[in-house]
Amino acid sequence: MILSKRPDIERFLAKPDPKVRAILIYGRDMGVVRDRANALAAKSVERPDDPFDVALLTDGDLDSDGGRLEGELAAQSLMGGRRLVRLKLSVEKASLDRQAAEALTAHAEGRLNPDAVFIVEAGNLGRDSALRKAAEKAENAAAIPCYEDEPGDVARLVRETLASDGVALDAPALQLFVSRLPRERGVARQEIERLALYLGPGSGRTASAADLEDFLGVEPEASLSDAAADAFGGRLAEAQAALRRARAEGEAGPAAVRAIGAYLGRLRRTLTLMRNGAGAQEAAKASGVFWKQEREFLRQVRAWSLEELDRLQPDVLAADRACKTAGAPDHLIAERLALTIAGRARRLGL
Structure with missing residues (x-):
């Protein structure tokens, strides 16, 4: 199953389909990939950071032990709850792509631990990727491509992040700040957090465009x-x-x-x-x-x-x-x- 439209993705992240056991999240903007994977992990298990419930794997783990991934997907939670297996692929390597695709297919078909959730984070996979094809084809799997944020997405991220720190921007200031932010979400989030510190967390301040002049400095372009x-x-x-x-x-x-x-x-x-x-x-x-x-x-x-x-x-x-x-x-x-x-x-x- 492919989830490419933003409303479908947001609905799935807010309330994942319990029948979907394997989810591939991929794209050029790894910040968006990471944010969506974290949101999905939080919905999948009660304690997404608990090592008893969660297994975190990387390229190196697959390279060093070919059976590690399927072993983790077949294992039961030590605490008796739902199990989460997260795989983060940071390099393009055909052998790892095929290995992840085979594990995803087996898990989606219920041949491993059917109560486990498998989340894969990857870069910009091409149409020839075996992993991407497997996620798109399997009945109980989902493929979520991540594209560069639109200005509206960035503005929402700014508002929500600043609100969590008790500060805000008025409309002209928000427009100015969004126009100057990089589109890579991970870098953008760091800049938003830096702005929150500049405004004073918990101060209740709503900044104007004039208030941001010293913070933003001179625009390169x-x-x-x-x-x-x-x-x-x-x-x-x-x-x-x-x-x-x-x-x-x-x-x-x-x-x-x-x-x-x-x-x-x-x-x-x-x-x-x-x-x-x-x-x-x-x-x-x-x-x-x-x-x-x-x-x-x-x-x-x-x-x-x-x-x-x-x-x-x-x-x-x-x-x-x-x-x-x-x-x-x-x-x-x-x-x-x-x-x-x-x-x-x-x-x-x-």
Whole structure:
């Protein structure tokens, strides 16, 4: 069985199907894999950290003892409760993949201890993985792929983690903090915990975006964001200065073109929402515009149109392709694109 849709996964994690004995959780973001495995372990046994109820295995255990995994799955709980076997695979190795797949199949079919729960944590398994195929095919098993968190998932994680420490962020601060967090959940969680310490656990404080300025420091990609905003605002000299500053900070031409494309996307989304009846400020917030940039962004929204953005899109795509050509002067390509956009912005009255 495959559980790929988020609502199905959340329902399963909240209330696992008792018929499912084996669960494979895999994906590129090991932080999400670990969080889901921990949540499932907590639902599977009363004491997920008790060595009498739980067996924790790794790649090394399978390598050193080929029969260890099935032996643990066949064993009974020493305390008489339900048993949990967790396997963490951190390396890609065909022999380990096959060994885990065989054990999962046998356990799902009830040939070992049918009262035990088997949870496997793995990286980004391909379609040819025997373990993945076994989990997807077996009747009493589940395969849960883990994809990169969406901004909404990250925002929920921030709110819930901070709430557990008795602190919070207001809406603009939450938007700012989420936009600056890495998408790998393990690293993101560390940053959230660091923020909780900064705000003071148990203080009941609700921080604003201004309160976070000292904590966040200077955003590494701020120069690229500034360059895109200046280009669409018709300020060529400022856009060029920001691009050159970004280059000095180590940001290459392709990143600049992506930043310009992302800014165009925000303008397009805002204008589309407005065409469908939304107010300008409401549409800008829904498009992810930070409150400090809102006034300038809305000034640009009044000048640009969806038709003008459509005419500009081929230039952005061409610049993106050109930057990916071997030996291309990508910083000059990005500056030329900014020049093109700023020129059109000036003709629109910006």
